[in-house]
Amino acid sequence: MAASDWRWREERVGRFIDNVERYVISPNDLINVAIRCIDAGAIGICLVLDDSSRLISTITDGDVRRAMLAGIGFDESVVRLLELKEKRTDRRIPVTRPVAMADDLLLTTMKSEDVQHIPLLDDLGRVVDVALLGKLISSNVLPVISAVIMAGGFGSRLRPLTETVPKPMLPVGGKPLLERIINQLQSSGVHNVSITTHYLPDKIVEHFGGGQDFGVNLSYVHEEQPLGTAGSLGLLDPPQDTILVINGDILTNIDFRSMANFHRSHDAALTIAVRHYEVSVPYGVVISDGERVSEVREKPRLDFFINAGIYLMEPRVWPFISRGEHLDMPRLIERLIETGATVISFPLREYWLDVGRHNDYEQAETDIQNGKLDE
Secondary structure (H helix, E strand, C coil): CCHHHHHHHCCCCCCCCCCHHHHEECCCCEHHHHHHHHHHHCCCEEEEECCCCEEEEEEEHHHHHHHHHCCCCCCCEHHHHHHHHHCCHHHCCCCCEECCCCHHHHHHHHHHHCCCEEEEECCCCEEEEEEEHHHHCCCCCCCCCEEEEECCCCCHHHCCCCCCCCHHHCEECCEEHHHHHHHHHHHCCCCEEEEEECCCHHHHHHHHCCCHHHCCEEEEEECCCCCHHHHHHHHCCCCCCCEEEEECCEEECCCHHHHHHHHHHCCCCEEEEEEEEEEECCCEEEEEECCEEEEEEECCEEEEEEEEEEEEECHHHHHHCCCCCCCCHHHHHHHHHHCCCCEEEEECCCCEEECCCHHHHHHHHHHHHCCCCCC
16 A cells, blocks of 8 residues: 555544554565564554455455465465455354444443454544554453363483473473473463473472463462373362363464364354464375276375364363362363363464474474574
């Protein structure tokens, strides 16, 4: 959009944001541009305007992640994303209000419409400001009260490194993996953290204690016998609110707040963070119906979303976990799906690495040195 199109608002300072222009994109821009706009603006939204500075639509972080799940690439036009959004009957028309609307009415609208941003329009229908829920309620706390870090594994694939140190305590960039996770939770507003342990638990307890030096309240749940990737949750008291569960060998800069908003917007019982993964088959694949060949695919590329080991769970999940039962997370997810519970996936576009093997551990050190993981 030409600079001249913005002269009418150059000196305007809004109640909520100082410069609307930094959040504006064209429908002909690439989705990558929308992502940079959302991330740089730090309010979780960008505005798609026409040549007259009137609102066509808004794009949120959740819209981008839904496009990922639909197989839309970041190098495609914003128009493709808008077409996908158009199919969502609940969000065809952006919620807007006059710029002079009082704060209490804006807050009421946000609650009734279940939105966190409202573009504010002048008398000519041009966007001049964006009302923000965070400023109206003066809160930046993640809507998750507590977290559980699963740190009981043996780390067998990382031996001999894990012969005397549990895998989550392996140093990456001079800091244990587990400490990086706790620091990230603390900075996101999560202050009550439980750590499940089994292998060499004293190493973890000695380092973190009660968590005071790390800005969190820590408690420990010890598995006398390994209970699987979900079984240790049955040793916890049922939570009263949404709980975040994360594997203790994950290196990531996931936006927990965006994941929580995505989870809440779908009224999900459980949300699974997923990561795009590609497998290239180096051979021609023969597709047959019995002995009759129907197709030959030359060196196909297979696309998947894999489980990233990060979950959001509601209290209604706990009745599906029996205390002391050996239970893996895939089986828990199956139980929920079998009963009709809403289980959704949250695609990661942030950095993520499962530090489970020696080459992963080496990659983690390299990525930290190269600044790929935000500190």
